[in-house]
Amino acid sequence: MTQIQTCCSCGQTKVTVTAAPRVRFRCHCTKCQSVYQAPYADALLLRRGQARPADPSTIKWIHTKSPSPLSRGLCKSCGDPMLAYLFGALSVVPARTAQQIELPPVDCDIYYGTRVEDQLDDVPKYSGALSTYLGLTLPLTRVLALPGREPTSS
Template sequence: MTTLTGHCTCGEVRFDLHEKPLFRAICHCSICQQFNDAPYGDIVVVPSRAVDLNSEDGVSYQSLKAPPILQRGRCATCGAPSIERLNMPLFPRLTLVPVSRITDPAALPDPSFHIFYECRQSDAADDLPKRSGYLRSQMTFASVLIKALFRRR
């Protein structure tokens, strides 16, 4: 795979992805809307071991919901969403990257699903699965993640 690159708005935070993303998802939850300053979060999920970040110090992390398994990172200089670190028990460490931060988004997989669809700001005009509610959304994310991890083995 060709390395995918990305950066924040000002370029202070830069990263390389050395593995193909496990999957891509669209999240409509209010936290993703707030964090991304957008109607939804369009993210790719990558094993953290495959992510080279130029400077961990250049990212300011915060957890916006308990339990704090997802640390959302913004560039400490420009404040743009940059990367998110997901540490779920019994799973490998994962990094979530906003698609808007990837230099060549055409090289990314298509989205697999929508979650927290009940929070959407407008209807999505696609045929992707659309999950509403906390449990159904979390289960969809987890099941796609597990399948993707097993495909890699």
């Protein structure tokens, strides 16, 4: 099985990815803007278990909102977001840490109502929580229903 490692900016935290990501989205919520220190989070979605910390002791787990279906893992050294678990069944990996993996096209922009930067493309845009969850239904189903493929280098 092919494994590719992602890495934070300081090099202390690595995440091992064992499947090619099928879904990519940009989250514009204010929590992602704060955690990523960027206008949005560019994220890859995988099944839980297809992305794992190489050394779990290098990750600090946080919840930026309570209640939240998202548990975020940050590098303890530099604070970079490295891995998140969504609904306990899905793994989210920042696309910026996975530059050596062939990335899929962006499926959608979520929480677009709180954007700080317009995305001038034909990607579907979803504002608010209900719209976001409805917009993610098909991509989430694709991740859960289809078997993982070997990751390929870009």
